[in-house]
Amino acid sequence: MAAWIQAPKGTKDILPKDSENWRLIEDIMRDEAAIHGFQEIRTPVFERTELFERSVGDTTDVVQKEMYTFLDKGNRSISLRPEGTAGAVRALLENALLNEGIPQKLYYLISCYRYENTQEGRQREFHQFGCEAFGTEKPIADAEIIALAHGIFERLGIRGLSLEINSIGCPQCRSKYHETLRTFLEESKEALCHTCLERLDKNPMRILDCKTPSCGEITKDAPIMKDYLCNDCAEHFFAVQSYLDAADIPYKVNTRIVRGLDYYTRTVFEFISGDLGAQSTVCGGGRYDGLVKQMGGAQTPALGFAMGMERLLLVMKAQQIQLPQPAVCRLYIASLGKAAQMKGFALSNMLHHAAIKAECDICDRSLKAQMKYADKIGAMFTLVLGDNELQQNKAELKYMRTGETMPITLGNDFLTEFLAAITQAESLALGSQS
Ligand code: ATP
Ligand code: MG
Numbered sequence: 001m002a003a004w005i006q007a008p009k010g011t012k013d014i015l016p017k018d019s020e021n022w023r024l025i026e027d028i029m030r031d032e033a034a035i036h037g038f039q040e041i042r043t044p045v046f047e048r049t050e051l052f053e054r055s056v057g058d059t060t061d062v063v064q065k066e067m068y069t070f071l072d073k074g075n076r077s078i079s080l081r082p083e084g085t086a087g088a089v090r091a092l093l094e095n096a097l098l099n100e101g102i103p104q105k106l107y108y109l110i111s112c113y114r115y116e117n118t119q120e121g122r123q124r125e126f127h128q129f130g131c132e133a134f135g136t137e138k139p140i141a142d143a144e145i146i147a148l149a150h151g152i153f154e155r156l157g158i159r160g161l162s163l164e165i166n167s168i169g170c171p172q173c174r175s176k177y178h179e180t181l182r183t184f185l186e187e188s189k190e191a192l193c194h195t196c197l198e199r200l201d202k203n204p205m206r207i208l209d210c211k212t213p214s215c216g217e218i219t220k221d222a223p224i225m226k227d228y229l230c231n232d233c234a235e236h237f238f239a240v241q242s243y244l245d246a247a248d249i250p251y252k253v254n255t256r257i258v259r260g261l262d263y264y265t266r267t268v269f270e271f272i273s274g275d276l277g278a279q280s281t282v283c284g285g286g287r288y289d290g291l292v293k294q295m296g297g298a299q300t301p302a303l304g305f306a307m308g309m310e311r312l313l314l315v316m317k318a319q320q321i322q323l324p325q326p327a328v329c330r331l332y333i334a335s336l337g338k339a340a341q342m343k344g345f346a347l348s349n350m351l352h353h354a355a356i357k358a359e360c361d362i363c364d365r366s367l368k369a370q371m372k373y374a375d376k377i378g379a380m381f382t383l384v385l386g387d388n389e390l391q392q393n394k395a396e397l398k399y400m401r402t403g404e405t406m407p408i409t410l411g412n413d414f415l416t417e418f419l420a421a422i423t424q425a426e427s428l429a430l431g432s433q434s
Pocket of ligand 2: 061
């Protein structure tokens with residue numbers, strides 16, 4: 001097949017066989033966010049490149065290596081969003097949402113773009129569900145947002161995710177830690193990978209996050225942030241844990257969780273799955289108390305998380321989690337000849353107005369082909385319309401599961417009679433199950 005007719009590397013079509021699952025998962029996410037008082041925000045797919053450089057941070061992999069950046073026809077540098085927080089904060093500031101009161105609690109379901117080495121669970125276009133809360137530094141807010149993510153995993157029936165939390169302190173206590181860590185790492189500098197060598201000056205803590213085995217070996221005995229937290233940060237971290245305990249949310253403190261983006265402060269967390277191999281983080285998040293100010297707003301503490309939809313679906317597949325299937329087609333109307341097809345169209349329209357799933361022939365196919373199609377879509381009832389049926393204004397409704405038929409009129413009472421037939425069929429089906 002010619003290359004131009006293949007999807008670009010790192011992208012995937014979401015086909016009808018899967019899109020229903022996506023929709024069900026998204027519905028659960030929207031609902032869980034809503035019951036926690038979060039409201040949806042929709043921001044552009046692209047922003048000025050500078051927005052990401054200044055927020056995500058120019059020492060991060062995302063900005064250094066992974067962004068889709070181009071000049072538009074007006075010579076502006078534009079990037080496809082690699083994540084959702086930057087756009088949400090920009091929109092919050094530009095639209096002065098904080099004037100409407102705090103906390104501001106936002107969620108989004110978005111596509112993201114990163115030029116990555118593609119593998120299972122790592123794509124160039126992928127999707128995130130994310131939540132951001134602005135205007136509170138209180139540890140209860142950290143626990144609440146973690147509880148929201150946890151609630152979604154529970155509702156989806158996902159088992160065995162490990163919640164790992166850490167505190168990476170505030171700029172004050174972190175700078176002391178950075179010094180100590182830098183001194184420690186300087187000693188084995190030669191063995192660090194190229195990227196980490198660059199990080200050593202600007203952001204040595206990120207070296208703890210490096211997946212290169214030689215870097216892992218060096219950082220094994222490195223000093224940990226937890227021992228350097230100032231009193232306020234230590235108390236904050238302790239309180240977050242107390243709230244998680246109160247909500248019965250199990251977690252582990254993992255001092256190596258530092259998160260990949262520059263803007264995080266204090267609490268950081270990940271939900272990690274054992275079912276995903278190398279791409280094991282399904283959800284990551286944390287506090288970013290300095291970001292809003294750094295982007296030109298007033299000092300506004302904030303926090304958030306993002307879940308990777310594709311990784312979530314991989315975990316659900318590995319755990320063989322089945323979601324309820326979509327409503328079946330209630331009626332397929334087969335027809336012979338133009339007049340009957342017209343009648344079938346009118347009747348199916350009548351059902352659509354009553355929000356009942358129904359289909360009629362739109363391909364002018366033989367009766368045999370139409371019935372084969374009805375079978376394939378699993379229609380609950382079928383109706384065959386020909387000249388006779390039109391003349392008598394009556395037809396035989398066939399219940400496909402048992403082959404039983406019942407008469408139905410094709411006039412004004414059609415809808416009422418059809419609804420009665422569904423009720424009868426459902427009670428029969430219930431009866432045969434018990
Ligand atoms: P990783 O360490 O796996 O590269 P990250 O730290 O870059 O992850 P975040 O920026 O925190 O990821 O994004 C939040 C979530 O989005 C991740 O936990 C993951 O589930 C998902 N995600 C990130 N990058 C990708 C990708 N390229 N393809 C699919 N999902 C992704
Ligand atoms: Mg990454």
